[in-house]
Structures are given as C-alpha cells and as structure tokens.
Amino acid sequence: MTKFQNTLKRLLRVAIGGRWGIFAWSLSGASALAVVLWGLKTVAIPLLMVKTASWGIWGLGVIRESKARTP
Known part of the structure; x- marks a missing residue:
C-alpha cells in the first residue's frame, strides 16, 4: 500500500x-x-497575458516535476 500511496502522491504532484x-x-x-x-471589459487584454503566462508556468512545473527523481 505504501508504494501505491507514494506513486499517487507523485502523480498528484506532477499534475x-x-x-x-x-x-x-x-x-x-x-x-x-x-x-x-473590475469586470471582463476592463481587464480583457491583461487577463489574456496573465492566463498565457500562468499556463506556461504550469507547463514548466509539470515538465520539471515529471523529470524529478523520487528519493
């Protein structure tokens, strides 16, 4: 069971x-x-920039975590 829990933790951390x-x-x-x-009309362009950046940051984090070795 411990191996399953460790695998589940790792997969969650990667996700x-x-x-x-x-x-x-x-x-x-x-x-x-x-x-x-502030409403969508006010923050539309900055919202697109922030969402694009956050998706990129998340993607880098997923790649980094998937390549990390577990102790």
Missing part, C-alpha cells in the same frame, strides 16, 4: 506542477478575482 504549478494556479486565481472585481 499540480509542484511549486511552480502552485504559483501558476495562484496567478490564475488572482486574475479570476480581478475579473470579478
């Missing part, structure tokens, strides 16, 4: 993207909060 992924998810949440506060 989230590790530390970089958590940062990207936070950035994405902040942009969603900006839309709620």
Whole structure:
C-alpha cells in the first residue's frame, strides 16, 4: 500500500506542477478575482497575458516535476 500511496502522491504532484504549478494556479486565481472585481471589459487584454503566462508556468512545473527523481 505504501508504494501505491507514494506513486499517487507523485502523480498528484506532477499534475499540480509542484511549486511552480502552485504559483501558476495562484496567478490564475488572482486574475479570476480581478475579473470579478473590475469586470471582463476592463481587464480583457491583461487577463489574456496573465492566463498565457500562468499556463506556461504550469507547463514548466509539470515538465520539471515529471523529470524529478523520487528519493
């Protein structure tokens, strides 16, 4: 069971993207909060830039975590 739990933890960490992924998810949440506060018309262009950056950061985190070796 321990091996299964370790594998599950590793897969979850890869799906989230590790530390970089958590940062990207936070950035994405902040942009969603900006839309709620100021409206979509006000933040449309910055929203596209932030969402593009957060997807890129998340992708890098996923690649980094998938290549990391487990102890």
